[in-house]
Amino acid sequence: MRLRQLGLLASVSFGAILIQAGLTPGALAQSALTGVVSSQEEGNMEGVLVNAKKEGSTVTVTVVTDDKGNYSFPADRLSPGKYTISIRAAGYALVGPKATEVTAGATAKTDLKLGKARNVASTLSNAEWLNSLPGSDQQKMFMIQCVSCHTLQRVLTSSHDAAEYEQVFVRMSRYAPGSVPTRPQPLLPGPRGERPAVQGEAA
Numbered sequence: 001m002r003l004r005q006l007g008l009l010a011s012v013s014f015g016a017i018l019i020q021a022g023l024t025p026g027a028l029a030q031s032a033l034t035g036v037v038s039s040q041e042e043g044n045m046e047g048v049l050v051n052a053k054k055e056g057s058t059v060t061v062t063v064v065t066d067d068k069g070n071y072s073f074p075a076d077r078l079s080p081g082k083y084t085i086s087i088r089a090a091g092y093a094l095v096g097p098k099a100t101e102v103t104a105g106a107t108a109k110t111d112l113k114l115g116k117a118r119n120v121a122s123t124l125s126n127a128e129w130l131n132s133l134p135g136s137d138q139q140k141m142f143m144i145q146c147v148s149c150h151t152l153q154r155v156l157t158s159s160h161d162a163a164e165y166e167q168v169f170v171r172m173s174r175y176a177p178g179s180v181p182t183r184p185q186p187l188l189p190g191p192r193g194e195r196p197a198v199q200g201e202a203a
Helices: 002-020 126-132 137-146 152-156 162-172
Strands: 031-039 049-054 060-064 070-074 081-088 092-096 099-102 112-116
Touching (some): 031 099, 060 070, 081 092
Antiparallel strands (some): 049 081, 092 112
16 A cells, blocks of 8 residues: 555656646646746745636646746646636735636736735645654554545644543544545445554444
């Protein structure tokens, strides 16, 4: 399973590099939407995830800014239409603009301004939550099992005490991977795959 995860990570990383450079495999792509991401605190910002979602679509396309804060969406990734723009950068929120329009045969330019987020917790990814926790990687490894159903923000902002958490862990271990908090799916009888048993769990 570890090798499969590493392989997936390598594929995603390679794809992100191609998109960041404005490339598709084997050919240069014209840009449909470009711009610069900056903030008053840091100037032009590297490593910001910029998301574009077309009006009426369920698909979100994401690119990452380069070392000068530039981002670029290849033309073959964004068809003409109106798009909602969002970002992800720890500790920051998008101030404006939050929408743009892409037209055929032209390159739209939308510079994005970020400001310090009032609620930093809501901007953190699961990996950033893990990195902020005390303890070794080995001690925190079990928490990876949590993120198939919900984010670590839900866990780490909870008010449960240690005794209550023991009961929660047992209950969570009886739900199938991919459940969501509003619709948990009990595990069906049979092999549990690679999910570790939780201390106190019924056999």
